[in-house]
Amino acid sequence: MKSKEELQKLDAKYMFHPVVQLAEHEQHGARIITEANGSRVKDIDGNEYIDAFSSLWNVVIGHGQKAVADAITEQLAKLEYYSPFFGFASPPAIELAAKVVSLMPKDWNMGHVMFTCGGSETNDTNIKLARMYWACKGIDTKKKIISRNLAYHGVTFGSLSATGIEFFKTNFDPLPPGFSHIMAPYCYRCELGLTYPECGIGCAKQLEEAILREGPETVAAFIAEPVHGTGGVIVPPAEYWPMVRKILDKYQVLFIADEVITGFGRTGKMFGCMNWNVRPDLVSIAKGVTSGYFPLGGAIASNEVFETIKTNLPSFLPFLHGFTYNNHPVGCAAGLANLKIIEDQKVVENAAKMGAYLKDRLKGLYDHKSVGDIRSIGLMAAVEIVKDKDTKEPIGELPMESTHRIEELTWDKGVYARAMLENVAVAPILTTTKKEIDIIVDALDASIAQMEKEML
Ligand SMILES: Cc1ncc(COP(=O)(O)O)c(C=O)c1O
Structure with a gap:
């Protein structure tokens, strides 16, 4: 292996690192x-x-779990990759989809999984699925996406537009239209200047105001992390999620739960939404599904969303969304081994x-x-x-x-x-x-x- 100094020199010369001050990085070294x-x-x-x-x-x-490394090498030796397009599938992808759905509460009525390579891709997929769902129901005015201040949903154009940490957007405009934000349930810095519980959970009521302002017939989905992660681990008050779900039902707006951080145990429940018994319509997973041993995310649709799309897309029109590395057999084998450890241990x-x-x-x-x-x-x-x-x-x-x-x-x-x-x-x-x-x-x-x- 090259020496530290040699590697740092090469790093400074050739690498482009995410989320780092570039000049400072060059000075300090990787x-x-x-x-x-x-x-x-x-x-x-x-x-x-x-x-x-x-x-x-x-x-x-945790790092260095041999069972996951073994599952990856075994799968690599057997089938490193095959196209996920045009109806092809591999055993680990099918098994992982079934496993992930089985970990979700039955009353969520999930669903169908499209595995991706990470969180941003997944949120873009779910945003597109929400729009497609309403179009398939014959309501092709429902396009808008509402999200929250301080949300982090990723950096591709769709997920960045939903992100509510504004400085991530610097220099990347114009962003696509159709995205708006409401306040976060951030009691320490309540944007309404109120105090819990006398506030009556004004932050949840803002969602109703936003839907009415935009016009309920134009709003496709609300996307939110059950607990804001990067925005500052903002844990909402107990009443928040049940109120939000009621508002979404009242105005027929889908809920995309961004479980990229909270999925697979981070909050002490298998999924973050389970802390409040709130049912999503679409779920975004990534990170914990493979614990980082292989890049993998997944967009999960409820049976209602999937069946509506399946039944109503015209017969000449395939489902026109997908990435080369959807349902990657090696990533899915890593996911199965990772979830086995999560359950067994x-x-x-x-x-x-x-x-x-x-x-x-x-x-x-x-x-x-x-x-x-x-x-x-x-x-x-x-x-x-x-x-x-x-x-x-x-x-x-x-x-x-x-x-x-x-x-x-x-x-x-x-x-x-x-x-x-x-x-x-x-x-x-x-x-x-x-x-x-x-x-x-x-x-x-x-x-x-x-x-x-x-x-x-
Ligand atoms: C809640 C949430 N959603 C989406 C993403 C984006 O995931 P990725 O970096 O894999 O694109 C992240 C990344 O930290 C995240 O925390």
Whole structure:
């Protein structure tokens, strides 16, 4: 293997990294990771870190699970790939579709799965399915998509248009028309200036206002993460989702649940929507379906959506949507092995148990003068950093100054926690232990104290 210096030089010369300040990256050099096992990753210098963000929320079963690697190599040797178009299929894809649907509550009445290569592709697929559904029902005015501020749905044009973190859109206009946003159920910074529970869940009522403003006959779907992820682990109040579902039913608007982060146990339930018993019409999965061992996502339609499209598309017209790498046999074999581990090792149950412990341990961070809010559900958590607990202003003149510093300091202590807007976020692997959570929270604690010394 080339030396660290050689690799960093080549990286700076040839690589284009996502979501990084390019000039700063060139100056600092890539953080080169060479190995990983369980919750630990190792860099090229041999330093070990606890991966307290499951890499990018996705490595839910932890790193280095041999059974998944074996399933991938076996499938590669047997059938590395075949076209998913024109009716071809492979055994692992069929089996994984059946498995994923079987993990969903029966009353969701799901459905049919089209596997993709990730979350953005999946959300674009589901947005197109929602429009196609209404067109097939003979209502071809229902096209608009409503989503929420601070939502993250990906970066392709459809999913980016639904995304509600505005700075991701910088320089990419014009975006397609037909997308609008409502406020997030972000009690700490309520856009209506109200307080729960006296607010009457005004953020949910905004959905009804938005549908009426746009015209119910023009709205195809509402797309939302059960819990905002990248926007700051925003956990809605208990009443929120039942109210939203009622409004969607009243105006005949489909619900696309973006379960890319929350699917497969992250919140302590198999799917995020199960925390509130809310039924989606279309579900987007990715990340945890293979724990990142192979790129895979999936758009899942309810039987109602699928049957409507199947029955009403004219006989001369195929279903004209698909990617070369849909239903990839190797990705689907990885998915089957990953879900077997999730079930056999009771990973979701562990996420619920360890999530309660993490919540409890994080409470101690409120003692810091810069910790304004702490939100968590299962094993996803955000600690919001402010200059002043009363004014809630951020620290520093540029966005994320303090949270980037905390990320740096925790990294130096051997823990990867992520700066996420004005939050420091953790999302440990779902097989994590109390001992690891203690190390993670202690590192956060010391790093926040250090950041305050430097910046406040
Ligand atoms: C909720 C959610 N939806 C969609 C996406 C996009 O997924 P991908 O990066 O695989 O395109 C992400 C990625 O983080 C996500 O968190």
